[in-house]
Amino acid sequence: MALLSLRKLTMRFGGLTAVNGFDLEVEPNTIYSIIGPNGAGKTTVFNAVTGIYSPSSGEIVFNDRPLCHPMTWRVPVACVAVGLCMGVASLLLMANVDSLWRVAIKNNNDDEARQLSTAAAEFAKYDLNADGQVSLRELSDGAAVQPTNFLGHGDANDDGQISRTEYLRMMRRPFDWLQARREALRQLRGELGLLRRGNRWLIVPATSTQMLASALHLPQALTTRESYGEAIALAQEAGTFVEREGQQKFLSADGQRTLVSAPDADSAQIKLTQWKDVAAEQTNYRLNQWLALWGGMLVGGLGTYSTWQRSRLTPDVIAFAGIARTFQNIRLFHNMTVLENVLVGMDRSFSPHMFGMLFRSPAQRHQETQQRQRALKLLDFISLTSQQNHLAKNLPYGEQRRLEIARALASKPLLLLLDEPAAGMNPTESLELMHLIRLIRDTGTTVLLIEHHMKLVMDISDRIAVLDYGQKIAEGTPAEIRANPRVIEAYLGKEDVS
Amino acid sequence: MTHTMRHRLMPLVPELIGILVLLLFPALPLGWRALHLPEQVLFLPVQEFLDRVASQLPIIFILTILALGLNVIVGYTGLLHLGMGAFFGIGAYLTGILTIPAYPFECGFWLALVLSTAGAALAGVLLGTPTLRLRGDYLALVTLGFGEVVRFSLRNLEEITAGSRALNPIPPPNLRWLGLSSESWSNDMRPFYYLTLVLLIGVVWLLRNLERSRLGRAWVAIREDELAATCMGINAARAKLAAFAVGSALAGLAGSLYATKLTTTAGPDAYDFNRSIIVLACVILGGLGSIRGVIVGSMLLIGFDNIVAPMLDSAIQKANINPTGNRLLMFTNWRLLIFGLALVLMMRYRPNGLLPARRGVSEGAV
Numbered sequence: 001m002a003l004l005s006l007r008k009l010t011m012r013f014g015g016l017t018a019v020n021g022f023d024l025e026v027e028p029n030t031i032y033s034i035i036g037p038n039g040a041g042k043t044t045v046f047n048a049v050t051g052i053y054s055p056s057s058g059e060i061v062f063n064d065r066p067l068c069h070p071m072t073w074r075v076p077v078a079c080v081a082v083g084l085c086m087g088v089a090s091l092l093l094m095a096n097v098d099s100l101w102r103v104a105i106k107n108n109n110d111d112e113a114r115q116l117s118t119a120a121a122e123f124a125k126y127d128l129n130a131d132g133q134v135s136l137r138e139l140s141d142g143a144a145v146q147p148t149n150f151l152g153h154g155d156a157n158d159d160g161q162i163s164r165t166e167y168l169r170m171m172r173r174p175f176d177w178l179q180a181r182r183e184a185l186r187q188l189r190g191e192l193g194l195l196r197r198g199n200r201w202l203i204v205p206a207t208s209t210q211m212l213a214s215a216l217h218l219p220q221a222l223t224t225r226e227s228y229g230e231a232i233a234l235a236q237e238a239g240t241f242v243e244r245e246g247q248q249k250f251l252s253a254d255g256q257r258t259l260v261s262a263p264d265a266d267s268a269q270i271k272l273t274q275w276k277d278v279a280a281e282q283t284n285y286r287l288n289q290w291l292a293l294w295g296g297m298l299v300g301g302l303g304t305y306s307t308w309q310r311s312r313l314t315p316d317v318i319a320f321a322g323i324a325r326t327f328q329n330i331r332l333f334h335n336m337t338v339l340e341n342v343l344v345g346m347d348r349s350f351s352p353h354m355f356g357m358l359f360r361s362p363a364q365r366h367q368e369t370q371q372r373q374r375a376l377k378l379l380d381f382i383s384l385t386s387q388q389n390h391l392a393k394n395l396p397y398g399e400q401r402r403l404e405i406a407r408a409l410a411s412k413p414l415l416l417l418l419d420e421p422a423a424g425m426n427p428t429e430s431l432e433l434m435h436l437i438r439l440i441r442d443t444g445t446t447v448l449l450i451e452h453h454m455k456l457v458m459d460i461s462d463r464i465a466v467l468d469y470g471q472k473i474a475e476g477t478p479a480e481i482r483a484n485p486r487v488i489e490a491y492l493g494k495e496d497v498s
Numbered sequence: 499m500t501h502t503m504r505h506r507l508m509p510l511v512p513e514l515i516g517i518l519v520l521l522l523f524p525a526l527p528l529g530w531r532a533l534h535l536p537e538q539v540l541f542l543p544v545q546e547f548l549d550r551v552a553s554q555l556p557i558i559f560i561l562t563i564l565a566l567g568l569n570v571i572v573g574y575t576g577l578l579h580l581g582m583g584a585f586f587g588i589g590a591y592l593t594g595i596l597t598i599p600a601y602p603f604e605c606g607f608w609l610a611l612v613l614s615t616a617g618a619a620l621a622g623v624l625l626g627t628p629t630l631r632l633r634g635d636y637l638a639l640v641t642l643g644f645g646e647v648v649r650f651s652l653r654n655l656e657e658i659t660a661g662s663r664a665l666n667p668i669p670p671p672n673l674r675w676l677g678l679s680s681e682s683w684s685n686d687m688r689p690f691y692y693l694t695l696v697l698l699i700g701v702v703w704l705l706r707n708l709e710r711s712r713l714g715r716a717w718v719a720i721r722e723d724e725l726a727a728t729c730m731g732i733n734a735a736r737a738k739l740a741a742f743a744v745g746s747a748l749a750g751l752a753g754s755l756y757a758t759k760l761t762t763t764a765g766p767d768a769y770d771f772n773r774s775i776i777v778l779a780c781v782i783l784g785g786l787g788s789i790r791g792v793i794v795g796s797m798l799l800i801g802f803d804n805i806v807a808p809m810l811d812s813a814i815q816k817a818n819i820n821p822t823g824n825r826l827l828m829f830t831n832w833r834l835l836i837f838g839l840a841l842v843l844m845m846r847y848r849p850n851g852l853l854p855a856r857r858g859v860s861e862g863a864v
Binding site: 050052097098099101314315316319320324325327331332333334335336340343344345347348350351352354356357358359360364368407408410411 | 654657704707708713714719722725727729730731
């Protein structure tokens with residue numbers, strides 16, 4: 001069973017096809033080399049396998065699984081969560097956050113301390129007795145204020161006014177003297193507004209009614225008098241026009257309720273139009289809210305999903321699956337020590353607990369020492385133990401190459417991709433490298449190699465593939481490749497018969 | 499055992515001496531007064547200097563925490579962040595909202611400290627998530643823009659942040675079990691001094707731990723070579739988000755302390771671009787990615803800004819050198835020029851900062 005198979009791998013960059021329909025089967029525990037002239041697309045294959053590029057077409061199967069994130073329960077949960085957040089956020093963006101804050105938090109609180117102290121003196125002027133009658137004890141200026149002046153809205157009627165008894169009943173339940181007095185006082189000062197929700201009346205501070213009104217783009221008078229639901233219903237109803245008791249009235253479709261009443265037909269008509277405008281505005285606003293909520297949720301959820309889908313081939317996920325690589329131009333972490341470079345390669349074998357890391361828990365410390373031992377063993381393997389505390393950039397070239405291999409090995413890969421490891425090495429060094437690669441193969445890691453150094457390739461490879469202009473022109477054992485005329489042609493050019 | 503202990507403690511000697519000096523410092527101005535020296539002219543400037551240092555050190559500690567937070571993002575992870583003032587402001591305003599009596603929360607200093615830290619971290623993650631793909635200049639621009647957005651939001655959300663009037667009064671921390679009444683926080687500089695010092699030491703300890711952990715290595719690896727780091731299995735997005743979260747959390751912590759120290763959130767303009775840049779200058783002056791360097795850098799820069807410059811100004815005024823109020827003779831006006839000059843000289847002669855990070859040396863001891 002192949003460890004890594006590339007099926008019809010194609011990489012296109014704009015109009016340029018770097019790799020064209022490349023097939024590759026790497027058996028476990030072998031050394032497989034990819035050779036070819038410069039610009040044949042070898043490094044592009046490596047980049048596609050390690051997820052730096054995602055292939056234009058074709059499939060990469062590693063360890064019998066295509067390289068991708070597994071779909072777990074976390075993905076839909078994350079999509080839904082992000083969607084909900086986006087929905088609520090876009091809803092909030094539509095509303096006036098400042099006013100909402102005032103209505104929701106500030107108004108319940110900010111004036112209470114201030115008002116209670118000043119109000120205490122004023123409360124003493126009024127008596128609210130058990131059956132809900134508010135009577136005036138005394139007035140400083142002597143003017144008679146009838147209780148009806150602040151409580152009386154006449155009888156309950158279709159204009160959305162509240163009856164005195166209803167108001168008092170509301171105030172009595174639950175009967176809280178302080179609350180009742182405060183509300184009575186606020187009503188007296190014109191600080192209370194009434195808001196009708198369905199068939200319930202809410203007593204809210206007048207300022208918050210104003211705020212709600214401005215937040216919802218409604219004329220304040222209407223918010224205090226009518227519920228939004230009623231306004232919407234109105235817009236959908238065909239009113240019946242009647243004349244009754246010297247008043248022009250629009251009745252609701254069932255003829256039960258008066259929608260609008262006015263002294264003459266014209267103003268009644270105007271009023272009705274105004275009402276309908278308001279109702280239309282309301283409907284519009286609600287629709288916008290609805291759109292904002294669902295739009296935000298859709299954009300958030302689908303965005304998260306597509307981001308997740310596109311992120312399926314990131315290098316770190318592929319490294320986690322068991323593919324490690326080195327680079328053609330050495331990419332060490334120059335300002336870190338040799339030991340740290342290897343420890344970074346072991347990243348995934350450390351526990352991810354933030355608290356352990358923050359407080360350096362004993363478990364964390366134990367793990368750190370253990371991993372350090374392992375890292376030192378690896379450094380021993382490439383004989384760099386004595387330089388463990390040197391900065392990586394201060395190492396000579398050949399040692400940097402070896403360190404990069406050790407760093408790649410630190411993630412315990414199943415497959416190691418080496419991109420021209422012998423480049424720039426002298427014959428002794430490349431002999432040592434050959435020995436090292438064999439050792440790596442013997443410890444159970446499969447090696448996929450790009451190399452120009454033919455002696456090294458022919459000596460250690462179990463199989464070789466030859467790429468030229470992005471296409472595989474030959475594959476086989478070193479002996480087969482050496483004898484293949486197409487390979488010789490690719491490297492040396494065609495013999496001109498002239 | 500003792501040998502290894504000594505081996506371990508040796509690299510920490512400068513820190514230990516620093517901590518000792520700072521712990522004993524408040525005794526100095528007080529002890530000076532206790533000596534009841536005759537008020538000679540010679541002693542007056544010294545006394546004045548010590549008093550000013552004592553009153554400004556808590557602010558310096560707080561801004562050092564802020565600089566350490568920025569160091570996580572700029573120094574370790576290598577993401578140029580120009581909007582740190584915003585997170586400082588978010589921390590300060592969250593503390594204001596959570597503690598002042600005008601709002602129903604009034605949850606007290608300690609809970610507010612935790613919540614503002616967490617809130618700023620959340621804001622950092624929210625800023626970080628969409629900007630992960632940006633690098634270098636682009637990220638710098640986005641963070642700079644975010645800083646301005648936050649400042650203008652703070653100014654325009656009148657109902658929430660009281661606009662340019664600032665939220666006050668922020669009550670002092672509750673430490674009654676230590677016998678500290680609320681008056682002692684305003685009358686005596688010591689409670690705040692020790693509170694901020696202890697928190698600074700705590701932050702340094704946590705950052706040292708992080709620096710030597712998996713996450714710290716991942717940050718530096720990303721700074722050094724992001725592609726190689728991801729190929730080694732580091733989830734760069736997550737590590738960057740963690741850097742943003744930790745850095746912003748520290749900024750939030752600093753903001754919370756700052757607001758509590760001043761007893762007011764000090765208006766949106768205290769959290770503008772200037773603040774971000776001066777903190778960045780502290781980090782660069784001290785040495786990117788070096789905790790010691792950042793501490794020294796912010797002590798020098800902010801000490802110069804808050805202690806030396808005002809003292810020189812008052813000295814000029816006292817000596818009556820500048821009776822006409824000529825702007826060129828006011829030292830405060832030369833402040834930024836001197837900052838700039840110092841940074842230019844730094845870049846020329848010590849491009850890695852005053853105390854550059856010495857990776858590997860402390861590692862070898864463990």
